[in-house]
Amino acid sequence: MCFVRPIVTCSSEIRAHKKIKMKNRKLGTNGPLVSAIGLGCMGMSGVYGQSDDATSIATIERALELGHNFLDTADFYRTGHNEEVVGRAIRGKRDKAFLSVKTGMMLAPGPNGSMTIGPVNGHPDYIRNAVLYSLQRLKTDYIDLYTPARVDPNVPVEDTIGALADLVQKGIIRYIGLSEAAAPTIRRAAAVHPITALQIEYSLWSRDIEAEVLPTIRELGIGLVAYSPLSRGFLSGEIRTPDDLKDNRVHMPRFQGENFYKNLELVEKIKALAAEKNCTPSQLALAWVLAGGEDIIAIPGTKRIAYLEENIAAENVQLTPKDLESIDAIMPAGIVSGTRYPETFMKLLNR
Template identity: 80%
Template sequence: MNRKLGTNGPLVSAIGLGCMSMSGAYGQSDDNESIATIERALELGHNFLDTADYYRIGHNEELIAQAIKGKRDKAFLSVKTGQLVAPGPNGAVGPGPVSGHPDYLRHAVLYSLRRLKTDYIDLYTQARVDPNIPIEETVGALADLAQKGVIRYIGLSEASADSIRKAAAVHPITALQIEYSLWSRDIEAEVLPTIRELGIGLVAYAPLSRGFLSGEIKTPDDLKDSRVNMPRYQGENFYKNLALVEAVKTLATEKGCTPAQLAIAWVLAQGDDIITIPGTKRITYLEENRAAERVKLTRQDLQRIEAILPAGIVSGARYPERFMNALNR
């Protein structure tokens, strides 16, 4: 199943593949298994591959390059940039400041092209809005890259309605990438109406709320990665949200699907202008997620889901406070 990305954008797979977990974001990953998963996604027609130049400092892009070798025409490459990395404890790296400086973007895209072994990127997205650089300057630089043909479409991520309007006044914005799921519905108040008014498509990431809505996470001990630092998965919030997952499981059983498929189907049911990019590093979960296309939610189904899981019911913020400050700017 394909959908148009924005009013004037291309047709892409309604369910894409988020590749972040292939570079160690949620525990160890196996490069060969990850490459096989990307190859299987392309075989199934899931051409929207989402990555970022800061996923393990380019490792993710290099992985994708191996998987799409000889198949570049089958892949729609979505690359985020602008999130710098900073040294962490024990030699690790983590999120640092944000850069939307034109000079940074002009250099960053060249490195991405080199790692991806391609001469163009389909969708190039500013990962966060730089508070120190006017969004008009950032988008102006991206527009120059589009004019040169090294990128085809421009995207924003986690931007406020005001920034989106300013950006769109400089150059057409094809897509907004932002977290959207049964548990993350803040965009419905202002951001979603704004992008629909402007003809911008929505790329919904984390439709399974980082795996929690799959029903596979049952105790805090099941989380041994960055999720342990997120308020939504800590302490009392964990158990309150676990009870919500049980409600999702019940609904999924009645529909004859898995909880993950129900959660993905709900996102897709919110509008034909939405695509979603559940992340996985395994073929099994890729194929399970793809089957969500066959889950048809009736109006009555959606009303029931809304009654059980209304907006704002989840306990805890998406990120720790210092990362929340980088959102909706």
């Protein structure tokens, strides 16, 4: 099954945030309207270098001020720290925020800036306990979208989704998500309860889902939440040498050795095309993701207001059919060198 992108037209006024025309999109067939570009909050907990809570909170507040309500966090981002930051930022503004929370993974700092991962847990008892702690840290009485971060191979997905469905009935969560799940698993989950969104990596660098997963979720009416749409910052064009990376990315194959320089050549071509469009490489990359369909939400991560405003201005970048052809010629599916994660993490995907 081929992947066909819709035809869109051209525009160029994209840089100043005052000109941004905030766009909403429906999150799956059974979900609400949310901002087409959300905010990934993981980096606010030291995953990609140092972070400052006050700066992070100001960035979240600015996102809400501009109407970009989709906030993505997880209970395992620095052991709950991320949820606490988000909770402080939305205090008094809960009605303006759409909270997306992931659970079921254990992450811990490893040697030399690496991350170690513990077992994935999708057991109903774990889910019921974890959501209560998330509510406390977020200081809210409900979560909009609650998502197992990975599929637990030791727990039938029907059991995990059954526990989440019970939380929906109790009003503790409003919608159920999945993340990094294979097409057959998605179908099994959707047979238990409607799935509102699939959160999965999708960008010019990561297009694996186009073959099977994307057609499946579209058949089932499930929205796509694209995380790492800027490929962990590489598509911004600001990473020039491996020395620019002083965090967990140095342990990811795409940022290592010969892979780094091969991928950098691709980014240089994207930069040239972005210059022709009078936008930044990040904006071009985000516009490409959004051009994939009205059922796609992008959640680039940042902890600074300047980058937030740059990212959300990508909604005003409109790509012509010629632009899309040029981009696909530069970065066709599968051209990127290296895997998304180290081997240990790769085993957790597409389950």
